[in-house]
Amino acid sequence: MASFVFFYFAGVIVLTATLVVALRNPIYSALSLLVMFFHVAGLYVTLHAEFLAAVQIIVYAGAILVLYLFVVMLLNVKREERFHGQASVAMFLGVTLLTEAILLVFLSEGPMFPAAVANTSELVTGNTKSIGQVLFSTYLFPFEVASLILLVAMVGAVILSKKGILDPKS
Amino acid sequence: MTPSLVDLGAILPELLIVGAACLLLVLDPITPSSKKDLLAWMSLGALALCFMVTIGDLNHRVLAFSDLVIIDPYAAFWKLLLYVISGMTILFSMTYLKEERIELAEYYGFILLSLAGMMIMVSGADLLTIYLGIELMSISLYIMAGFKRFEAKSIESSAKYFILGSFSSGILLYGISLLYGISGSTKLTDIAQAVTSRGFDDPMVLFATMFLIVGFGFKVSAVPFHMWTPDVYQGAPTSVTAFMAVASKAASFAAFLRVLLEGFGGVKPSWQGLILVLCIATIALGNIVAIVQTNVKRMLAYSSIAHAGYALIGIVVAGSVANGDPIASGGVSSLMLYLAIYSFMTLGAFAIVGILRRGGLEGEELDDFTGLSKRHKGAAFLMMIFMVALAGIPPTAGFMGKFYLFMAAVNAGMAWLAIIALIFAAISAFYYLRVVMVMYMREPSAAQENETRLAFTPTTSVVLACAIAGVIILGVFPGPLVSVTTSAVMSFP
Numbered sequence: 001m002a003s004f005v006f007f008y009f010a011g012v013i014v015l016t017a018t019l020v021v022a023l024r025n026p027i028y029s030a031l032s033l034l035v036m037f038f039h040v041a042g043l044y045v046t047l048h049a050e051f052l053a054a055v056q057i058i059v060y061a062g063a064i065l066v067l068y069l070f071v072v073m074l075l076n077v078k079r080e081e082r083f084h085g086q087a088s089v090a091m092f093l094g095v096t097l098l099t100e101a102i103l104l105v106f107l108s109e110g111p112m113f114p115a116a117v118a119n120t121s122e123l124v125t126g127n128t129k130s131i132g133q134v135l136f137s138t139y140l141f142p143f144e145v146a147s148l149i150l151l152v153a154m155v156g157a158v159i160l161s162k163k164g165i166l167d168p169k170s
Numbered sequence: 171m172t173p174s175l176v177d178l179g180a181i182l183p184e185l186l187i188v189g190a191a192c193l194l195l196v197l198d199p200i201t202p203s204s205k206k207d208l209l210a211w212m213s214l215g216a217l218a219l220c221f222m223v224t225i226g227d228l229n230h231r232v233l234a235f236s237d238l239v240i241i242d243p244y245a246a247f248w249k250l251l252l253y254v255i256s257g258m259t260i261l262f263s264m265t266y267l268k269e270e271r272i273e274l275a276e277y278y279g280f281i282l283l284s285l286a287g288m289m290i291m292v293s294g295a296d297l298l299t300i301y302l303g304i305e306l307m308s309i310s311l312y313i314m315a316g317f318k319r320f321e322a323k324s325i326e327s328s329a330k331y332f333i334l335g336s337f338s339s340g341i342l343l344y345g346i347s348l349l350y351g352i353s354g355s356t357k358l359t360d361i362a363q364a365v366t367s368r369g370f371d372d373p374m375v376l377f378a379t380m381f382l383i384v385g386f387g388f389k390v391s392a393v394p395f396h397m398w399t400p401d402v403y404q405g406a407p408t409s410v411t412a413f414m415a416v417a418s419k420a421a422s423f424a425a426f427l428r429v430l431l432e433g434f435g436g437v438k439p440s441w442q443g444l445i446l447v448l449c450i451a452t453i454a455l456g457n458i459v460a461i462v463q464t465n466v467k468r469m470l471a472y473s474s475i476a477h478a479g480y481a482l483i484g485i486v487v488a489g490s491v492a493n494g495d496p497i498a499s500g501g502v503s504s505l506m507l508y509l510a511i512y513s514f515m516t517l518g519a520f521a522i523v524g525i526l527r528r529g530g531l532e533g534e535e536l537d538d539f540t541g542l543s544k545r546h547k548g549a550a551f552l553m554m555i556f557m558v559a560l561a562g563i564p565p566t567a568g569f570m571g572k573f574y575l576f577m578a579a580v581n582a583g584m585a586w587l588a589i590i591a592l593i594f595a596a597i598s599a600f601y602y603l604r605v606v607m608v609m610y611m612r613e614p615s616a617a618q619e620n621e622t623r624l625a626f627t628p629t630t631s632v633v634l635a636c637a638i639a640g641v642i643i644l645g646v647f648p649g650p651l652v653s654v655t656t657s658a659v660m661s662f663p
Contacts, residue, residue, distance in 0.1 A: 137236075138238075139236075139238070139298070141173070141299060142296075142302050145290055145303065146302055148188060148306055149309055151283075152306065152310050153309055155276060156309065156312070159274065160316055160328070
C-alpha cells in the first residue's frame with residue numbers, strides 16, 4: 001500500500017514536472033507546477049512530515065505560484081518561444097544529474113547527515129505541535145528577531161514606494 | 171527550556187533599543203515636522219540608557235535563551251562601540267537629513283533597528299541567531315541606502331546592495347545548513363565538537379567553512395567579495411554610508427571572529443591560509459584602486475576595504491595559534507582596538523564630506539575640496555587630521571591601531587605580513603595626503619569659492635569634536651582602551 005501511494009505521488013510529480021517545461025502556454029506550465037506542489041506535499045504526508053506538507057502548500061502553492069501567475073498575466077505572455085531551443089542543453093544536464101543521483105543512491109554507505117537523522121527520532125507528538133513547542137520555548141529569541149525582520153521589511157516597503165513622501169519638491 | 175525573566179534581563183539593551191525604535195515609528199506621524207529633532211534626541215536617550223546598562227556587562231558572562239545568546243565582555247565591548255557609532259551617526263544625521271530634505275523620522279527608527287540586529291550578531295552564540303541578526307541589520311541598511319528616493323544613484327545603491335546582499339546571505343545560510351547537517355545543532359559549541367572530530371578532510375566541513383567565509387567576507391567587504399562596496403557607499407546618503415562603513419563592518423567582524431574562533435577553533439591551520447589570502451588581496455586591491463578615485467566618497471569606500479584588510483591581520487594572527495594562547499588573544503584585542511579607532515577616523519571623514527555642500531548637493535568630488543583651507547580653516551584642518559590618521563601617521567590613533575596590529579603579526583612570527591601591510595600603508599598615504607594637498611596647496615577658482623559652503627551646526631560640531639577627540643586621545647594615550655580590549659578578550663576562548 002505504502003509503495004503504491006509513493007509511486008502514485010512520484011509518478012504524478014515526474015509527469016507534471018515534465019509538463020511544466022514541455023507545455024508552451026506559460027499559464028498551463030504554472031498550473032501543472034501547482035499540481036506538482038500538491039503531490040510533493042502528499043509525499044511529505046506519507047513521510048509523517050505534516051508540518052512541511054502544510055508549509056509546502058501555503059508557501060509554494062499559495063504564495064510563490066500566485067506570484068508567478070501574476071507576472072505571467074501582467075506581462076501578458078501567451079506563448080513563450082524564446083526558451084524552446086535548449087533541448088540539447090537540457091538533455092545534457094538532465095542525463096548528468098540523473099546519473100549522479102543514481103550513483104549517489106546506489107553507491108553511498110549510510111546516511112550523509114547521521115547527526116540530523118538521529119535527531120528526528122526524538123519526535124513523539126505530532127510534528128506541527130513539537131515544532132511549535134520548540135519555536136516558542138528554546139528558539140523564542142530567534143523567532144522574535146524574525147518578527148522584527150518582517151516589521152523592517154514592511155515599513156521599508158512603504159517608505160520606498162509610497163507617493164508623496166521624501167520628495168524634495170513637495 | 172522556557173525563557174524566564176532572567177533571560178529578558180540579559181537582553182535588556184536589545185529590548186530598550188527595539189522598544190525605542192517601535193516608539194519612534196509610532197510617534198513619527200503625530201509629530202509636526204518642526205519637532206522631528208525631538209525624536210532624534212529620544213533615540214539618543216535610548217542609546218545613553220543602553221550604554222549604562224551594557225557597561226555593567228563588561229565583567230561577567232551570562233548565557234540566555236537556552237544558550238542561544240551570550241552576554242560576555244567581548245560582546246559588551248562591541249555593543250559599547252556600536253552605541254557610540256550610532257549616537258554619532260544620529261547626531262550627524264540631524265543636520266544632514268535637513269540639508270538633503272529627507273524629513274522622515276523613520277530614519278532614526280531604522281538606525282536603531284539596524285543597531286539591534288548588530289547587537290544580536292555580536293552576542294549570538296548560535297549560528298541561527300547570528301544569521302537573523304545579520305538579516306535584521308542588512309535589511310534595515312538596504313532600505314536606508316535608498317532613502318534619497320528621488321535620486322537614481324541612491325536607488326541603484328539600494329537595489330545593488332539588496333541583490334548582492336541577499337545572494338551572500340544565501341551562501342552563508344547554505345554553509346550554516348551544512349554545519350547543521352554534520353552536527354545536528356546550530357550552536358557554536360556543538361558545531362565546534364563536530365568540526366573538530368570530523369576534521370577538514372570531510373568535504374562537508376570544507377564546503378561549510380568556505381561558504382561561511384564567503385558570506386562573512388561579503389559583509390566585511392573583503393576582496394574578492396568587495397565589488398558592491400564602492401557603488402553602494404557612493405550612492406547611499408552620506409550619513410548612511412558612514413554608518414555602513416563603520417557599524418556594520420564592526421559588527422560583522424565581531425560575529426566573524428566569534429564564529430571562526432569558537433566554531434572552528436579546533437581546525438585553525440585549515441582556514442588560516444584562506445583568511446591570509448583574503449587579507450593580502452584586500453589590503454593590496456583596496457589601497458591600489460583608491461589611488462585613481464576622484465570622488466572622495468568612493469575613495470573612502472576603497473579605503474574602508476583596505477582597512478578591512480588590515481583588520482583581517484588580527485584574524486590571521488588569532489588563527490595561527492591555538493585558542494587561549496596570548497598571541498591569539500593579542501590578535502583579537504588588536505583587531506578590536508583597530509576597529510574602534512577606524513570608526514572615529516572614518517566617521518569624522520564622512521561627516522566632513524556630508525556637511526560640505528556645493529549648491530544643494532553634497533561636495534563629494536575631490537575638486538570641491540580645492541583650497542578649502544582658504545575658506546574654512548577649521549574644516550580643512552579637521553579633514554587633514556582624519557586623513558593623516560587614516561594613513562596611519564603618528565601621533566594620531568591610526569598609527570596606534572596599525573602599530574598594535576603589526577606587532578601582533580610580528581609576535582606570531584609573521585613579520586613578512588606586517589612588512590607587506592606596511593608597504594601598502596605607505597602607498598595609502600599617497601591618496602590620503604592628496605586630499606590634504608588639494609585643500610592646502612591649490613587655489614580655488616571663483617566658482618568653487620562661491621558655490622561651496624559648510625553646513626556647520628551645533629550637532630555636527632559635537633560629532634566632529636567626538637571624532638577628533640577619539641583620533642587624538644587614542645593616538646596619544648591608548649592605554650585605557652587597550653586594557654579594555656585585553657580584558658574583554660579574556661572571556662573569549
